[in-house]
Amino acid sequence: KAGVTQTPRYLIKTRGQQVTLSCSPISGHRSVSWYQQTPGQGLQFLFEYFSETQRNKGNFPGRFSGRQFSNSRSEMNVSTLELGDSALYLCASSFPYQETQYFGPGTRLLVL
Amino acid sequence: GIQVEQSPPDLILQEGANSTLRCNFSDSVNNLQWFHQNPWGQLINLFYIPSGTKQNGRLSATTVATERYSLLYISSSQTTDSGVYFCAVGTNAGKSTFGDGTTLTVKP
Numbered sequence: 250k251a252g253v254t255q256t257p258r259y260l261i262k263t264r265g266q267q268v269t270l271s272c273s274p275i276s277g278h279r280s281v282s283w284y285q286q287t288p289g290q291g292l293q294f295l296f297e298y299f300s301e302t303q304r305n306k307g308n309f310p311g312r313f314s315g316r317q318f319s320n321s322r323s324e325m326n327v328s329t330l331e332l333g334d335s336a337l338y339l340c341a342s343s344f345p346y347q348e349t350q351y352f353g354p355g356t357r358l359l360v361l
Numbered sequence: 362g363i364q365v366e367q368s369p370p371d372l373i374l375q376e377g378a379n380s381t382l383r384c385n386f387s388d389s390v391n392n393l394q395w396f397h398q399n400p401w402g403q404l405i406n407l408f409y410i411p412s413g414t415k416q417n418g419r420l421s422a423t424t425v426a427t428e429r430y431s432l433l434y435i436s437s438s439q440t441t442d443s444g445v446y447f448c449a450v451g452t453n454a455g456k457s458t459f460g461d462g463t464t465l466t467v468k469p
Contacts, residue, residue, distance in 0.1 A: 280454060280455040281455075282455045282456065282457070284457075284459075286402075291459060291460075291461050291462070292447065292449075292459035293459075294456050294457065294458065297453075297455035297456050299454075299455060304453075304454075304455060305453050305455055305456040307456075337402050339402075339404065341404075341455075343454065343455060348391065348392035348394075348409060348411070348451075348454055349392075349394065349406065349409040350394065350406075350449075350455070350457065351406060352396070352403065352404035352406075353403075354401065354402065354403050355402045355403070357402070
C-alpha cells in the first residue's frame with residue numbers, strides 16, 4: 250500500500266500571500282489530521298477531518314483552514330502568511346475506528 | 362488540555378548501549394504512540410501502545426496507563442537509531458498531543 254503523500258514537499262512564499270497544501274491518505278483511511286512543527290512550539294495539532302467533516306480543531310487562528318474531499322484527500326490553506334508560519338506541515342491518516350496515525354513526509358514552508 | 366513531558370531531552374550513547382526514554386502524561390488517554398523522526402522530518406511509527414507491553418526487534422515499549430507514563434526501551438543501539446523520539450497521546454481519534462521529544466545521538 251502506498252503511504253501518505255504530501256505535495257508540494259517544499260514551498261517558499263512571501264508575507265501576505267496564501268498557500269494551499271495537499272495530503273493524500275493511505276487507501277481506505279478516512280481520517281486526515283494536520284500538524285504544524287516549528288523549533289519553538291514543537292508539534293501542534295491544527296485540525297482533523299473525517300468523512301469530509303471537521304471533527305477536531307486545534308488552537309490556531311482562522312487564517313488556517315482545511316477541507317476534505319469525497320476521496321478522503323485533504324487540503325489545508327493558510328491565508329495572509331506571516332513569518333511565523335514558516336514550519337514543517339505534517340499530515341497523518343488513520344483507518345476508521347483505529348487510532349494508529351500514519352504520517353506523510355511533510356511540506357516545508359518558508360515565508361520570507 | 363493534556364500535558365506531555367518527555368525525558369531526557371537529550372541523550373548521547375555509544376553504539377551498543379541500551380537506553381530508556383520516558384513519557385509522562387497528565388490525564389487519562391485512549392491512544393498513545395511512539396514515533397521516530399528521521400533527519401528529513403518523516404515521523405516513523407514505532408508503537409501504538411495505550412497500555413501494556415510490546416516488542417519489535419531491539420525496541421520495546423511499556424505503558425502503565427493507571428500511572429500515566431510510558432517507556433521506550435532501545436537495546437544495543439546503532440547509529441541509525443539517532444534522531445528525535447516523540448510520544449503522542451490523545452483522547453479523540455485523529456487528534457494527538459505531542460511531547461517535546463528526546464533527541465538521541467548514537468556515536469560509533
